Amino acid sequence: MTEIIAEVANQAMNGSIQGALGCLGAALGVGFVGAKAVDAVGRNPGAFGKIMVLGILGMALAEAVAFYSLFLGK
Secondary structure (H helix, E strand, C coil): CHHHHHHHHHHHCCCCHHHHHHHHHHHHHHHHHHHHHHHHHHHCHHHHHHHHHHHHHHHHHHHHHHHHHHHHCC
């Protein structure tokens, strides 16, 4: 039974682990940027506009990691 599971797993995971880890890193990066942006706005609500711009820029750069790992992994 374990041989069958191992064979199916090997067929399904033929190099996609790089894309999965890249997407995991991007998701963690976006989450960290969002959490810190919310924390910064909580500390200084007057700087909302500047923090939002920097947060969106940081999220876009973190999300680029996922695209790099997906496109360069193929």
